[in-house]
Amino acid sequence: MRSAMRNLSLVTALFAVSACASSFERPSNAVDMDTSGYQAQRQYLSGTTEMELGLDTRVRNGARCGDLDLAMVGQPLDAGLGAAFEEPQLLSPGDLIRIEMPHGEGFEGDYVVSPNGYVKVPHLGELPAAGSTLTHLENVIARLLVEGGYFKAGFAQADISVLQWAPIQVSVSGAVFQSGDVILNQRQADADPSERLAASGDIAIQRSLSSALYSAAGVRPDADVRNVVLVRAGKRRVFDMTGIFDGGPVDDPLLVAGDRVHVPSRGCFQLALARPSRITPPGIRVFMSNLTQPAASNAASAIGEDATRLPYGTRFLQGLVSANCVGGIQATNARRWGVLISRNPVTGESEVIARSIEDLVRRADRDHFNPVLLPNDAIACYDSHVTNVRDVIATVSEAASPVLNAMLIGGLAK
Incomplete structure (x- = not known):
């Protein structure tokens, strides 16, 4: 009777530990992700079902738009500088x-x-x-x-x-991924053939405004590309570069050494800017971790350098697929979780969200909670409840085996 009670206590404790392992604790943030997150797609789900997410994320992102840098953009333009841009380089x-x-x-x-x-x-x-x-x-x-x-x-x-034309140094600030000084028109020593070097004339296309923005790792999705500010010798002018994204005309002046470029922020996420272009990054680097069973390391999960380099505009779900977090045995892998670790470039605050991978795959409204990945984001995958319980049972059983064996041997000796 006493032995049966001990076994019952052991089984009860085992199930109690397993129950704790089956729960996933969702991350918290310093700001309300429903109202202050960088992307509306990073909103809290809180167990919502389809069609319960409220306003379309495009509307919610647009509602946050403002002209944060109007103090700079709205200054009077300098007509003399405008005339200078109509002259040759x-x-x-x-x-x-x-x-x-x-x-x-x-x-x-x-x-x-x-x-x-x-x-x-x-x-x-x-x-x-x-x-x-x-x-x-x-x-x-x-x-x-x-x-x-x-x-x-x-x-x-x-x-x-x-x-x-020589390389030049200009400064870029504002809503770009890497603000600071950039070098334009750099060339390798053997970049030009001898025939070109002997010819008269050169082209300075790599000394353009768009080249400066590209060299600063590209404009962010919150950039106000309608009002890109160029300051030269204390004079300033604003350029509209929306044509790069919609096929319209583009103001793309050639720069000189010492020019300063400032990209205002609208304070909101604009999906139309989150794609490769002349002034946005062609691709991004994303950090990935998939230390799950049956994979015991990222190498075993086939997460290599190629898997972590994704086209700009890739969504969270595609990143999870690249990390091999999607698919497999449905009974054990269906209820897995993916975690996105990012940073709000406007406020500098870190933002961490968790998504049920099964919801991202199955729900028709996934675009409302499937955010776009940004440079240097991180993705981590967590096991499903079934895998967690299985591993906890295996761990407890492994720890309890010596005790049970000793009890069995002792009983046989008696």
Whole structure:
């Protein structure tokens, strides 16, 4: 009788531990994810069924939109800066130019704009070149040749061409994934064939505004691409770049060294911006963990470098598939959970949500709670209740086996 009571107590304790293992504790956040989360798709579900999520997530995301940086965007525009952008590309330090002139053998040659923005021409000295157009510099040289007595008025003529546009440094701030200084138009030493190097002329497309945004890891989904601010020499102008996403015309000026670019934030998630483009990332890196049974490590779950690099715009469910968290034996794997660890780029607050993988797969309204993944998000997979209970029973049984064996041997000895 006493032995039966001990066995009954052991079985009762086993089921009590198993019951604790079958519950999944959902993460909590410092903010209300229903009203303050970065994406409406990160809202709490709280056991809702289909058609109970309320407003469409597109409406809820749009309701949060505002013009947070209007204090900067709304400043008066500088007409002089606008006129400057209608001119040809301006020179920057490091640009390689060629000066040619009829009967000007002592002045012709190839020159590099110095770090302080000057070119040193024989007999004429150092001439300011950075921030100037080729036409302006040609006129300055012609005027100095006449003033110096080297040519008669009307006979001095300088022709300048750019052999190679140099890399330039500009700063990018605001609603981009990596704000700070960026280098544009970088080239490898052997990037250009000899025929190209020998030819006259070059193209500076990699020194454009869109290239600067792309080099800053792209604009975030909360960016106000209608009002991208460019500041040059204390003057400012606003550019509308929505045409990159809808196929319309695009204001994409060429930049010069020292330009500052600021992308305002609207404070809301805009799904239309969460896709590859000229000013958004082509792909993202996502951290994944699938330490589940029967997989004992990420390597066994086939989570390699390729699996963690996803196209920009990938949703949480697709990320879970890439982490091998979806599928398998339905009886043991159907009720698994996926956890998304992210950060609100507007507030800097971390946001952690949990989703039933089965709900993401089965429910027709999944798009309302299936968020878009962002760079450096993390995904973790948790076992189903059945797998948890099975493993707890196996663990308790393994721990209790020595005691049960001792009791059995003791009983036989008696």
